[in-house]
Amino acid sequence: MYINKYLIPLIFLLLIYSGQVFGQIVLDENQIPIVPEDFHSLNTPYTATLSFFYNLREDNYDPKTAAEALKLSPDNQAEAEKLAIKLKQIFDGNGVYVRISEVPNYPDYIDSLYSKQAKFFFDTKKLPLVYLEKRNGEWKFSAFTVSQIEEMHKETYPFGTDRLLNFLPKLGNQVYLGLHFWQLAGLFILILLLFLSHKIITVLLDKGFLYALAKLGYGYVGEKYLLPVARVTSIYLIVVMSSLFIRLLQLPIEVVAFALKVLNAAKPLIITIVFYKIVDIVAMYFGKLAEKTESTLDDQLVPLLRKTLKAFVVIVGTLFVLKEGLEVDIVPFLTGLSIGGLAFALAAQDTIKNFFGSIMIFIDKPFQVGDWITSGDVDGTVEEVGFRSTRVRTFRNSVMYIPNGKIADSTIDNHGLRHFRRFYTTLTITYDTPPQLIEVFVEGLRKIVDNHPNTRKNAYNIYFNNLSAYSQDIMFYIFFEVPNWTEELRCRHEILISIVSLANGLGVRFAFPTQTLHMESFPEKNTLVPSYNHDMALYQGKLQEFMAKELFKKDSKD
Known part of the structure; x- marks a missing residue:
């Protein structure tokens, strides 16, 4: 304007x-x-x-x-x-x-x-x-x-x-x-045409164009993005009119040559400005698409895409301004640029490698912002993906900058893409635990998993599967359906508390590496070995009592 x-x-x-x-x-x-x-x-x-x-x-x-x-x-x-x-x-x-x-x-x-x-x-x-x-x-x-x-x-x-x-x-x-008088009259006509064109275009854009966009529901987009592009385009029309009519005035050749040189330079300059502003519209469109996707990597890609396109538009526009306005022969420049580009590419192999590595990251999407990744010495959460390097926040709260070329050539373990988080441990119980109690204890462990809201119900393994040197071992292999590590730790805590409570309720003792010396018992002395009741019904009753307590706790929390 x-x-x-x-x-x-x-x-x-x-x-x-x-x-x-x-x-x-x-x-x-x-x-x-x-x-x-x-x-x-x-x-x-x-x-x-x-x-x-x-x-x-x-x-x-x-x-x-x-x-x-x-x-x-x-x-x-x-x-x-x-x-x-x-x-x-x-x-x-x-x-x-x-x-x-x-x-x-x-x-x-x-x-x-x-x-x-x-x-x-x-x-x-x-x-x-x-x-x-x-x-x-x-x-x-x-x-x-x-x-x-x-x-x-x-x-x-x-x-x-x-x-x-x-x-x-x-x-x-x-x-x-x-x-001459006719040249003065031509000047007056030209200025009048430019003034009228300016007024007409202004009215059409500010009144008609914005009104039509507002009716279609794009009033904000039209005023913020489309109207600036339309206004610059109107300037291009005025420059074209000027370049057409200035030739008719038969002015001195030096003046016409200078005026045409200025106007010819203005045309690619204005077109460059138009495309520079169009890049904002394209970036806004892709930004809206990125908001609809679950991936956060798209949110990082849009600003980088906007900067790259703007740089490309400026470079190409500058070349056309030099060619059309200043009449500079850009062919030797481009030839020299290609030769110099080869030398530059040889000297900047790592930079180019990192650049293409970033492109592969954006295409393949091996991770996104917020994912926990492990790759060699790298172990942390991705914070930002740039054109040269990726920023990772470690669990020590330090920041690591890893070249994208190195990441592209490395094996990446993306913990953030896990649908389920595995929890595996071995529950060791003493050798004096009777088989009936082990059966009830394993059954209780399975019910703990079934009743927890964040466990995978169709894929877990809880079995009495080993006799070790000092204990009877129960494999406890389950999965949590949680989005992050913090939630995983919370679920582990809840499961382990339930296991300990179940063991205490049933009278199950956990074993640890010890050596026990057994001596012959005397009639008036009791041994240190606990005595167990082998009545399965008794243990089932204790299990039902424990599960009733757990259900009551769950209802109380809800």
Whole structure:
């Protein structure tokens, strides 16, 4: 919006300045070239060029003589004069400034750069189809150039604007401030068109565009993201209009060349700004998609994607500004960049390896932010994934930065992707525990697992499975369905408390590495070996009593 406000006054000042320059060029007699007496002979590229341009000057207007530099038959003189005038307008409209002093002035000139023939090209970038060639001892514009004049004229003055070239001079040729009256009128019309375009576009965007988006439910998105893009696009339309109409004013070639250079540079610059803002819209869209996924790695990818795209847009836009505006040949630059890029790649192998490692992490998604991973010496929780390294918070609360290239080549154990967390231990009970009590104890352990809300019910193993040196061993192998380690520790605590409570309720004793010396008992002395009741019903009753207590505790918590 602010660019629109200041763009039109800047163009106005530029055109007023061009009028002053025009007046200086017209009145400055030193700008009139020294004309040799034989310049009508067309025997060199210099005399042919001078004859053509000198006879189309305002103070020496002779299109009939200028048309002699075109390859046309004498019977078609009127058509030759029209084509000569249009060819001069093509030079002026494209801002091609011909320096007469740099044109070769010898008859046997050979173009050693492009064609290796008797040809002279004026500007191979802006007017590659316009050149002089030597035929029958005379230098004239080539037949191919003459055949392309009409087409080039339409490209230089598109959309019917060439008609204004004949209409504007009819408004008057009086000179004011170094400009003809028709040129001043053209300036006024151009500024009026720019002002009206600015107002119309502003109303359409602020009123119509935003209103339509608000009706569709995208008012916030339109005002924050789409409206800035539309406003910058409107500036592009104004620049295009300026580049079209400034050619019609027939200003001095130096001014037209400078103005077109500025406007040609502004076009890719504005397009770069548009795409720079479009990147924000794309990032917002992918950000919304990332919010819908369970993976937190997408949330890290979106900001990195936005920064990468913006850097790419800026680099490409800068190259086009240099090429279109400053007319810098970027091909040698790109060639040198490729060679330098090879040397840079050899010197920065680790950096490139880390970059591609980060790409593989984002594609394969071996982990996401918040996962607990183990890889070699790395053991901790992932906090951030960058383009070069991944940041992991260890359980010592320190931070480790691991190059992504190393992670991509390593084996990663992602504990965060576990659906269930295993808990395995061995319950050792004393050898004097009778089989009936062991059966009831194992049954009670299974009921503890079945009643716990966070255990896997269809896959656990609790069996009396070993006789070790000092104990009878019960394998206790279960899984917790919990999201993190903290919840796993809580569930372990609850299960172990229940196991100890069950053992105390049933009278089961846990064994530990000991050596027991058994002595013969005396009638009046009791041994240290406990006596067990082998009544299965008694133990089942104790188990039911324990489970009733556990159920009561659970109901009390709920």
